Amino acid sequence: MHSSIRNFILPLLLFVVTALLPLVTSEYYTALIVKIMIYSLFALSLQLLVGCTGLISLGHAAFFGISAYAVTLLSPQYESGNLLWMLPVSIGIAMVYALITGALSLRTKGVYFIMVTLAFAQMAYYVFHDTKIGGGSDGIYLYVRPEFRIGDWVILNLDNAYVFYMFVLVCLTLTWVFLAMLMRSRFGAALTGILVNEQRMRAAGFSTFGYKLTAYIIASGLGGLAGILYAAKDGYVNPELMNWEQSGLVLLMVILGGMGRLSGAVIGTITLILLQEIFQSQALFGEFAVHWHLTFGLAIIILVALMPKGLIGLPEQLRARRRSSAGSPAAH
């Protein structure tokens, strides 16, 4: 009984509540929730790499940006594009880029991997920044939100704010469910094994390269999905979407939330975005809100100092503290 509440009823409740939120919150907060959901999806996709497989990528924004650009460029200029084919194609483009760059970057390990992924992302960045493909450094507009349609029958029109909200929510939920199932499956177990000790996995008979590459491509595809949603949300894409700072931001979300658990990515995202929101708020901080980087930075430092396992480790940490007041390994 207890576990079924935890595993089924609670998430369902959460879903329903989130789905109903736009009815009570203002337009702005609805948009904020959409933003949080998109970034959560983005962070989840990175969690698959960083927390679940141990592949720390500092170039994940490339896929976010590539798909965002793809959907923008594929859309006809003055009418609504059809996501039914644009969605898979845009994600597919990101995945093809992931296949090529992943096959190359996975030859390296550790910090070297971090830097190679960064390099490939910067290449994508400069392609869009320095050439005219996508409007150069100024970026380009997606004038009309895309929709799902078959023939003339419009299934989902994302121009409607609530439809879009629900669409993002469903994407996020499906991604979560998909990743949760994935991580419990044999494939996921193998990823965990690679995270912990790749050498042993190979000795046992796992071709780890294939696993890592698959994980890399899946993560990129999901990152691309987030990018598409982002482009649809704002109708504007810019090369900065795939800059290393964007990659760094989503990495921070994962680290802050805690690594290895899906909820970590989401909690990290929510926290980071809300903190930014709060410290920037003139209503709360008055004139000092201009210096929000200071308060935000300090908040991050404090969070790290107090929570060695990220935000999701917090309950565990508190329980452990209550249990044994002393007698841990000496901290030298």
Add this chain to the structure above:
Amino acid sequence: MTVLINAQGLNTFYGASHVLFNVNLKIQAGESVGLLGRNGMGKTTLIRTLMGHLRPTSGNIVIRDKDHTRSAPYQVAREGVAYVPEGRGIFPNLNVRENLLVAARSGVNGRNDWNYDRVLETFPRLTERLGHGGQQLSGGEQQMLAIGRALMTNPDILILDEATEGLAPLIVAEIWRIIDTIRKSGVSTLIVDRNFRKVLANTDRCVVLEKGVVVEEKDSATLSKQPELLTRYLGV
């Protein structure tokens, strides 16, 4: 004879699991003590507690009349305690020569018996591999290096946790011979080794741990004449 290490009533935890229960251990200067017990009984834990890597929840550790219960490992080491850990702890990114030189130090009262040349004389195999990184050594070579490195600190007491693991019989014999010389030169030793016969033969006294409790503490000579005890505690 002066007491070098005197640990009283040690209780050590890993998180919530209680591993050492009221352990007492006293080592005199020049004395050689063996630590016996099956796998997982807490031998390594006891050593790490003595070294200051783990902090006991209760009990106290006195080394040379100074309280070191809450000291950091480097403070303990500076009292002339050298440690060859289980798993060797070689610095993989330093070559053999550097692994040795980084540890070089004269002993507590300025003794300088052990230096680079003497260590290499003792382990000629290392001489051939001076420029190689620690990571590239064979298992046995690493073990020699770890012992050599500990000796470079000119210790008064040498703690060997499974120091002969992975060594060829010839070398093992050599190491026991060295332990014997070290012992004869007045350096105390605390030895954990799976070859209990050798331990018994090379120590003055043995402490037997079972589930974190000291269950036996006897002269090595006496203990070796009591096979029933050995069977009970070591399963042989």
Add this chain to the structure above:
Amino acid sequence: MDPVIFLIQCLNAVQYGLLLFLVASGLTLIFGIMGIINLAHGSFYMIGAYMAFALGPLVEQYVGGGFVTTLLACVILSAILGYFLEWAFYSYLYHRDHLQQVLMTYGLILVFEELRSIIIDNDVHGVDTPSWLSGAISLGDIMTYPTYRLFISVVCLVVAGLLYWLLTHTRLGMMIRAGASNRDMINSLGIDINRLFRIVFALGVALAAFAGAIAAPVSSVYPGMGHSILIICFVVVVIGGIGSIKGAFVAAMLIGFVDTFGQVLFPQAAGVLVYVMMAAILLFKPEGLFKQG
């Protein structure tokens, strides 16, 4: 390209490479050898530059010294800052996941930038070249080359040499490297690793700040200056092979050449060339050019 211009471009490349090395050298120490992923390194560079800007007049007024005194003051102050920061922030992170350092240092970047904006301002400032170095040498028929840039190059070479010697030929260097790979063990050998790391960290910060201060007259000081230098420094360290001073030096030179000639020969692709080079090198040498150990 005519040969004179080609030679001048080579000179530019070397000089840029040397400057890059100087900035990256502190990072080599902290990141490559101590294993701390310190994103705030760019901020230390920025702090050094701003110190040179802010302290210059003060030093002149109260101490009476010139440029060298200012540099010295920067180095000392930043070393103290580094020592304090290690104690206050970094020392908690060694036994944690490496990625937590990334998060913490990110927080520090924000704090430093904002403090800079509050304490100094958001303006662009120039720092004067000391008069005894303000001359120029003529190159080709219409170009000249400032003496100060040569001075920087010489300083870079000296720093490179010192650092190489410190790390590979002194016991301190061995201890640092040993401590980075196994803190517990070096501790067991009687070395106070905490203090050692604090000192090394201070040294790394001082190096970064020194680079900022000495580069200030040619780069001027401006908000966000630390930001732009950070990534390229990581690229230098990684291409060279983590933990290798020699590697960092070679990598910085390589980048100097690729960047210089890239801008001239392939202007459209100049932005990506460095990254293409890094990717290519790492694909063939997955551990950088001169991996340690």
Add this chain to the structure above:
Amino acid sequence: EVKVGFMLPYSGTYAQLGEAIENGFKMYVEEQGGKLAGQEVTYFRVDDESNPSKGPDNANRLIKRDNVDILIGTVHSGVAMALAKAATESDVTLIIPNAGAVAITGPLCSKNVFRSSFSNWQPGYAMGVVAAEDGHKKAVTISWNYAAGKESTDGFKEAFEKGGGEVVEHLTLPFPQVEFQPLLTEIASIKPDVVYTFFAGGGAVKFVQDYAAAGLKDQIPLVGAGFLTDGTLKAQGESAQGLRTALHYADGLDNELDKKFRENYSEKYPDLPPDVYAVQGYDAAQMLAAGMEAVDGDVSKKDQMRDAIRNATIKSPRGDFTISKSGNPVQDFYLREVKGMDNVPVKIAVEDLADPSRGCKLM
């Protein structure tokens, strides 16, 4: 009451500009007694961090959270693009006090978007006219490899080649790199008659210093869009003396309004120079005032208000200017020369220069 939202950079490279714009704007409002067309003005501000990827969200903070009536922003072109898009979508009036992206008043122009500053094309064009008049035949242009740089140098090229010269080479380096030495060497090897450049902020300081240090300053005249020497003179020091640039503003214009503006501004913000950014902020407020006067302060009459702005003549410290159909100022561009800490006007380079606004459907 009218709600004005500032979306400006308050941190990072452009923070200083953001501050100047806000100051200028507020100063005009205060000169009117804190009211525009009888309406109390309340301000909201958001730091845009000059980060386009946060642009849409930041814009929505003001539009949706704070429900502002008027948007003022911003400095960075990419962010301005995002802002223009968000403003158009929510039909909020936007006055851009700096960003010069040509597209905003070109193909993307919209009836709710105005600019109180310039388009990147304009200063380049003005400078090109002068450079050709001066008899230069062979020019090299240099800028970062980004849209603003390209647009500015294109403007220069258009005028310069119309005047009989030729741009032989367009040099670029990746944004925001500041290692100019290789390109300076390249310039020395081409030996053009004149070099036109578009840099701003830290890049401008360093470029001017390096150009002088490389010994090129005395050999090949350096000209540029005015930002090359605006707000950067103190840092550039000796190396900027004598440089000629084109901009819609200069220090010490022969104009009563300007004298008063500078006096008041210096009194109010003694630490800050009365620069072109402050003027652009000041004029943004004037444009808004002109619009609001026409509707008696009822900002909900959006169309009327916007028409009024389009038809207004603004009495600016920079000299009077009108606004084109695309929303961009039609204004005089001055040729200025650096003397001491000032950009002294030499002459009017081009009178009433209008951006061609190619592709704008409102034209």
Add this chain to the structure above:
Amino acid sequence: MTQTLLSAKNVTRRFGGLVAIDNVSVDLDRGQVHAVIGTNGAGKSTLINVLSGEIPPNEGSIIMNGTDITRWPQPNRARAGLGRSYQRTTIFPTLTVHENCRLSAQAKHQKFWSWATPAKNCRISNEAADRALELTGLAEYADHTAGLLSHGGKRQLEIAMCLATHPTVLLLDEPLAGMGAEETDRMLDLLDSLKKEHAILLVEHDMDAVFRISDLITVMVNGTVIAHGDPEAIRTNHEVQTAYLGEDE
């Protein structure tokens, strides 16, 4: 009627200038424990690394069941039935003991397309894991976190993980190191029972154990084979005594 499951023919491996194994040939037959002993740094672990595919040989070939597998990557060899243990403990420290074994066992049934079924429900893998733990005497620690085991416990787990993959050829690198007397006995019994079905290569420095259990012994010194034969021949071989065993105590 012995059946050779794995053989190395004239294998050489160099590290820079160092010849770690020099022209070594070994045959592993079903039903035999083939011990490789030798001085430290003789190249025993390197031999295992080359056989298991961890590193490629510079020269020579490796044949498994009549197939040349010299160019096969390690995972393929493992799936073909080559199991190995490591001299330096190589386990999954953050997983439980049981999960360690289950994950190893799963290598034979990867099915990474079946994403709907949780890995922990894989019956075959679970059974293989249970059996491996039973055999190595770790059953009571099944739920412990592997990284928190004592050194000896980890060594046992190392073997259990190797067994869980159901290999036909076992390459064991010092399996007895770190084990207490009791565990040693158990392990030797286990090897004895396994050898009927498997070919076992045993690298070990515990001479009592080696002589007790092995059928064939190869002795290496500095990368070359100096002796090869049954235990009695080796024990009395003078060269082996001076190079490796030391004079009988």
